[in-house]
Amino acid sequence: xxxxxxxxxxxxxxxxxxxxxxxxxxxxPHYSCSVxxxxxxxxxxxxxxxxxxxxxxxxxxxxxxxxEQGFQCAFCMPGFIxxxxxxxxxxxxxxxxxxxxxxxxxxxxxxxxxxILTALMRGAENMRRSSLG
Amino acid sequence: xxxDNKLVDKKNSVDATRTAxxxxxxxxxxxxxxxxxxxxxxxxxxxxxYAEDFRAEGMLFCKLLLSPMPHARVxxxxxxxxxxxxxxKAILTAxxxxxxxxxxxxxxxxxxxxxxxxRGLTMEPVYQGEPVxxxxxxxxxxxxxxxxxxxxDFEPLPFAIDPLxxxxxxxxxxxxxxxxxxxxxx
Numbered sequence: 001x002x003x004x005x006x007x008x009x010x011x012x013x014x015x016x017x018x019x020x021x022x023x024x025x026x027x028x029p030h031y032s033c034s035v036x037x038x039x040x041x042x043x044x045x046x047x048x049x050x051x052x053x054x055x056x057x058x059x060x061x062x063x064x065x066x067x068e069q070g071f072q073c074a075f076c077m078p079g080f081i082x083x084x085x086x087x088x089x090x091x092x093x094x095x096x097x098x099x100x101x102x103x104x105x106x107x108x109x110x111x112x113x114x115x116i117l118t119a120l121m122r123g124a125e126n127m128r129r130s131s132l133g
Numbered sequence: 134x135x136x137d138n139k140l141v142d143k144k145n146s147v148d149a150t151r152t153a154x155x156x157x158x159x160x161x162x163x164x165x166x167x168x169x170x171x172x173x174x175x176x177x178x179x180x181x182x183y184a185e186d187f188r189a190e191g192m193l194f195c196k197l198l199l200s201p202m203p204h205a206r207v208x209x210x211x212x213x214x215x216x217x218x219x220x221x222k223a224i225l226t227a228x229x230x231x232x233x234x235x236x237x238x239x240x241x242x243x244x245x246x247x248x249x250x251x252r253g254l255t256m257e258p259v260y261q262g263e264p265v266x267x268x269x270x271x272x273x274x275x276x277x278x279x280x281x282x283x284x285x286d287f288e289p290l291p292f293a294i295d296p297l298x299x300x301x302x303x304x305x306x307x308x309x310x311x312x313x314x315x316x317x318x319x
Contacts, residue, residue, distance in 0.1 A: 007179075007182065007183075007186035009179070048177075048178065051179075052178055058177065058178070062178065065173070065177050066177060069170065069173070074176040074181070
């Protein structure tokens with residue numbers, strides 16, 4: 001992805017431990033560091049850059065992060081957001097604990113988990129509101 | 134702060150009817166107000182550039198050779214094969230770095246240089262993973278391959294992973310000059 005100039009996806013550990021590199025492959029969160037390129041031939045890969053609408057409107061989860069000032073350095077943020085977006089497709093109305101489990105494959109070195117969860121829960125709420133119209 | 138940034142802004146007192154502001158920030162310009170940090174939008178959209186995202190013309194990439202042992206002395210380094218690789222530009226060892234220097238603090242105290250102090254590279258690593266040498270190459274993969282091509286011999290030395298171990302009679306010294314740092318000489 002670096003070769004494509006898409007540097008939004010972050011390479012943290014490069015060995016499937018930290019989740020910073022998470023992207024959606026056919027709507028399911030994957031650690032992109034551990035997925036070989038040829039295995040995604042013909043599949044839909046979504047990175048953080050493709051999440052907002054073409055007109056710049058943020059995805060509800062991105063907006064949730066803005067609303068709650070979630071994350072500190074935010075290096076892990078693209079991974080957390082992509083994982084949360086994937087998780088919310090399977091459980092659009094999670095409890096805080098369920099959301100914590102949903103993103104348990106993502107690590108934050110700043111230990112900002114409490115605020116991250118608050119931001120992602122706000123994102124989930126934004127999503128439900130937007131789907132209600 | 135300039136005068137126009139003074140904390141109490143009378144014009145804003147109109148907003149003071151809001152409960153939150155009545156409680157926390159009546160009439161204040163910043164307290165009790167939402168704000169958005171300037172880099173947040175770039176970060177949520179993946180457009181923010183972190184150090185590793187920058188590229189410059191002619192930029193080189195560095196890889197470090199790390200000590201595989203908790204305490205060792207480097208006996209021999211042969212970097213000929215690595216240096217001969219196309220794309221490998223330079224190899225740095227501790228000898229290429231300036232000697233540790235005394236530090237002058239803000240209040241005028243001098244902290245004496247310690248040979249165990251923060252040096253980038255060392256010929257006597259005192260922990261597993263301490264950098265021994267650095268390779269600069271045209272890209273990351275070439276630098277990593279060059280690291281593999283370096284012949285290096287380590288002589289294992291005694292080490293301690295529990296400070297109490299080294300205090301017992303005959304206990305191992307984690308450094309060749311004993312079991313203490315020179316921090317107290319400052």
